[in-house]
Amino acid sequence: MMNPVQPKPCTILQVHRESEHEWTFRVETDVKVAHGQFMQLSIPKIGECPISVSAQGDGWLEFTIRSVGKVTNVIFEKTAGDVLFLRGPYGKGWPVEKFQGRHMVVITGGTGLAPVRSLLHYFAGNPEYTKSVHLISGFKNEEGIVFAPELEAWKDSFRTIYALDNDAKEGWRTGMVTVFVKEIPWESFDGNYEVLVVGPPPMMKFTGLELLKNGVDPEKIWMSFERKMSCAVGKCGHCRIDETYVCLDGPVFPYTVARNLTD
Numbered sequence: 478m479m480n481p482v483q484p485k486p487c488t489i490l491q492v493h494r495e496s497e498h499e500w501t502f503r504v505e506t507d508v509k510v511a512h513g514q515f516m517q518l519s520i521p522k523i524g525e526c527p528i529s530v531s532a533q534g535d536g537w538l539e540f541t542i543r544s545v546g547k548v549t550n551v552i553f554e555k556t557a558g559d560v561l562f563l564r565g566p567y568g569k570g571w572p573v574e575k576f577q578g579r580h581m582v583v584i585t586g587g588t589g590l591a592p593v594r595s596l597l598h599y600f601a602g603n604p605e606y607t608k609s610v611h612l613i614s615g616f617k618n619e620e621g622i623v624f625a626p627e628l629e630a631w632k633d634s635f636r637t638i639y640a641l642d643n644d645a646k647e648g649w650r651t652g653m654v655t656v657f658v659k660e661i662p663w664e665s666f667d668g669n670y671e672v673l674v675v676g677p678p679p680m681m682k683f684t685g686l687e688l689l690k691n692g693v694d695p696e697k698i699w700m701s702f703e704r705k706m707s708c709a710v711g712k713c714g715h716c717r718i719d720e721t722y723v724c725l726d727g728p729v730f731p732y733t734v735a736r737n738l739t740d
């Protein structure tokens with residue numbers, strides 16, 4: 478019998494440098510993934526790490542990876558034609574069926590755009606699926622911007638606010654994403670909306686609080702969490718917080734659960 482957690486060798490088709498430390502790897506595979514799920518990527522004898530699927534197509538998946546340590550640094554030595562080992566997909570992604578016919582507000586910080594990127598592709602390609610999409614994306618500085626051509630193209634499909642924390646850039650705003658929450662026309666949504674938030678933990682915490690200040694219903698907020706993992710299948714307990722296994726129950730959680738998951 479085949480071992481379900483056995484990683485499979487997959488060929489890298491393309492490597493795209495989004496920024497100095499964030500690169501997107503397109504990998505050949507027939508695996509089908511729900512928006513917001515993650516895969517375990519590994520290099521034999523080095524290790525394994527969970528990475529969100531940032532885009533998907535016929536016969537390929539993309540992963541946007543930040544080089545931070547042992548495994549990711551070795552992945553950055555790979556190029557088109559080399560092999561990466563994949564297992565998955567794992568976890569619960571975005572509850573896409575709840576988003577049909579709704580006004581969507583998507584708020585991202587830095588590479589937090591990656592776990593929601595394939596869903597944004599879906600929204601842009603299926604404009605009848607949602608009532609509207611409002612995207613607020615913030616980055617520390619110009620060097621940290623990822624998916625620049627897509628951000629530009631999404632201006633035609635979505636209502637966008639793009640911002641740099643402290644720097645100025647033509648056509649962009651300056652300030653943290655939390656500052657722009659009040660510019661979303663919440664009243665006009667008549668309660669028919671959902672909000673997705675992804676980014677570093679402090680960004681998610683303060684965005685959650687700002688949303689509540691603006692009268693947003695906590696039941697309509699969703700967050701995607703990163704947490705140290707090992708098995709990704711609910712066996713090792715590495716990702717466990719109280720009774721919650723982030724690998725099985727997440728990485729996407731309703732805010733009502735997510736706000737209690739900070740250590």
Ligand SMILES: Cc1cc2nc3c(=O)[nH]c(=O)nc-3n(C[C@H](O)[C@H](O)[C@H](O)COP(=O)(O)OP(=O)(O)OC[C@H]3O[C@@H](n4cnc5c(N)ncnc54)[C@H](O)[C@@H]3O)c2cc1C
Nearest residue numbers: 526527528529541542543545546547548549703704705728
């Ligand atoms: C569900 C999920 C989805 C993820 N999606 C992405 C993604 O799309 N792109 C991406 O670049 N990264 C993503 N990550 C984070 C990624 O898994 C870690 O950066 C990776 O495991 C680091 O491995 P490493 O061996 O290179 O670094 P290590 O040598 O293990 O660690 C280097 C540094 O990173 C810290 N670190 C390690 N893992 C995590 C983590 N999970 N969260 C926060 N800090 C960590 C360590 O404490 C250490 O300081 C995701 C994590 C999860 C759980």
Ligand code: FES
Nearest residue numbers: 707709713714724
């Ligand atoms: S990573 Fe092993 S239980 Fe979640």
